[in-house]
Amino acid sequence: MKNRGIFIKVFTYTIISILLLVGVTAALFSQQFMSFYRTAQARQIVASYQPLVERIQRNHNHDIAELARRFHENNQSYEFYIVDKDGGSIYATPNADTSDRFDGDFFYVVHNDKNFSIIAQNKTGLESFYRDLIVRAIAVFAIMLALCLICAFVFARQMTKPIKRLADSAERMTHLEEVPPPFERKDELGTLARDVYSMYVKLKDTITKLEKEILRERELEETQRYFFSAASHELKTPIAATSILLEGMLGNVGDYKDHPKYLRECMKMMDAQDKIISEILEIVNLSNGKIAPIPEKLDVRHTVFEILPDFQILTEANGQHIVTDIPDGQTSLSDPKMLQKALSNILLNAVQNTPKGGEIRIWSEPVAEQYRLCVLNTGAKIDDAVLPKLYDPFYRVDQARSRKSGRSGLGLTIVRKTLEAMNIDFTLENTSDGVLFWMNLPKA
Structure with a gap:
């Protein structure tokens, strides 16, 4: 009605x-x-x-x-x-x-x-x-009345049809239901329908953005809670161990009388905690935007070869070897320090997860207007359900072995925050040859 x-x-x-x-x-x-x-x-x-x-x-x-x-x-x-x-x-x-x-x-x-x-x-x-004329006049009047009814019906229908359609669309808009675009009309009703639909689209986009923002804020809060909980747990254990060593040395209990030996152990643990704290601060600064990329024109091959010597001793100790295939002349517009920091963590992760005697392959290939830089640690395999969790702070696949090897569990977290700050797409995935990490560097 x-x-x-x-x-x-x-x-x-x-x-x-x-x-x-x-x-x-x-x-x-x-x-x-x-x-x-x-x-x-x-x-x-x-x-x-x-x-x-x-x-x-x-x-x-x-x-x-x-x-x-x-x-x-x-x-x-x-x-x-x-x-x-x-x-x-x-x-x-x-x-x-x-x-x-x-x-x-x-x-x-x-x-x-x-x-x-x-x-x-x-x-x-x-x-x-006269009688015939009266009859004809009545007939003409009846015909005119019928035509008036028909014309009025058609006119009212044509006038109200777009208004009813607009009212129905507006009612659906209030419930945030999908509304098709309005029919093209070149009159005021057409202008009104287009303006209402445009307002609806903008409002819907704004609501969607707000919902995404709210969801992102919730995820950020949840991530921060997890981060601080994990950080407090990581820092609590070595601090407790250091306290025990110091109390033993102060009380000259048993082997703790050998102060130089256990002081060196305390120094090692403090150095490890200092590294973790530095990495936590780096993650916080990247998240807050305090570390902003400064893009420069750099040579991809030269950038990779600059950091390879840092891993030579570690790869030789594990019997591993690195194979590179990066053509000359590939230049990218990126922040060199941030890119090298991310690459160092990726290579360290690859070296640590490649079996002894294994091979680490590094290559690049053009993809559209970008260069895809790939790092593959052969012979490795990670559960697909675990892959997304590797970016979480302090997450380790093997907790015991990772702690003994000195891994903080923040390497891939720093990689993700760094590449996100540089607006670089990246993915970590399983392949038939091993675990592959690739990133798309913008061409200079």
């Missing part, structure tokens, strides 16, 4: 307007018709009695009664009477009313001169024409 309200109103107003217009037009035409009818009737009556007037005038006004009687015999449907100049009756048809109190429905003076007057008391020949 709500959707049909405007249609009923427009239809009603249109019908009333058209009927008023038709009524005024019919009234004006009816006046003209009555004037025309009276004129035609007068002419018809005068023409009907003209033969009688002519006969009387030819006989010089003699035998008027006889001439009138003969005329009536030939025209028995006529009712009239003739009076002289003094008002005396000369002749009257049998049904004519010659009284002074005439109350009939027709009285017309056909002829009037100084000698006689002819008064007609019925309509001659126009009654059937």
Whole structure:
């Protein structure tokens, strides 16, 4: 009922307007018709009695009664009477009313001169024409009324259809339901529909962004809670161990009397914690945007080869070897320090997870407007469900072995934060040859 309200109103107003217009037009035409009818009737009556007037005038006004009687015999449907100049009756048809109190429905003076007057008391020949004309007028009015109804219905439907569609769309918009684009119209309704739809799209995008922002804030809060919980756990254990060593040395308990030995152990643990704290601060600064990339034009091959010597001793100790295939001339627009920091952590992770005697492959290949730099540690395999978790702070696949090897569990976290700050796409995935990490460097 709500959707049909405007249609009923427009239809009603249109019908009333058209009927008023038709009524005024019919009234004006009816006046003209009555004037025309009276004129035609007068002419018809005068023409009907003209033969009688002519006969009387030819006989010089003699035998008027006889001439009138003969005329009536030939025209028995006529009712009239003739009076002289003094008002005396000369002749009257049998049904004519010659009284002074005439109350009939027709009285017309056909002829009037100084000698006689002819008064007609019925309509001659126009009654059937008048009735036929009335019937036709009623038929025309009925047809006009039907056309008015049809035109009003079509007009109201065409006028209200886009408004109803806009109202339905607006109602769906309030419930954030999907709404199709409006039909192309070049009038004010089309402009209104486009503006409402544009506002709806912008509002929906804003709501989507706000929802994503809220979700991101929640994820960030959850990540921060996890990060601080993990950091406190990582720092708590070595601090407790250091405290035990120091208490033993202070109390000269057993082997702890060898102060130089256990002081060196404390120094080692403090150095490890200092490294972890430095990495935590680096992650925090990257997350807060305090470390901003400064892009420079750099050679990809030269950048990789600059950091390879740092891993030579470690790879030789594990019997591993690094194979590179990076063509000359590949230049990228990136921050060299941040890129080398990320590459160092990736290579360290690859060396630590490649089996002894294994191979680490480094190569690059053009992809669209970028260079894809790949690092593959062969013979390694990580559960697909674990891969996304490797970026979490302090996450280790093998907790015991990782701690013994001195891994902090922050390497890939720093890699992710660094590459995200540089707007570089990257992925860690399993392949048939091993675990592959690739990043897309923008071409210079």
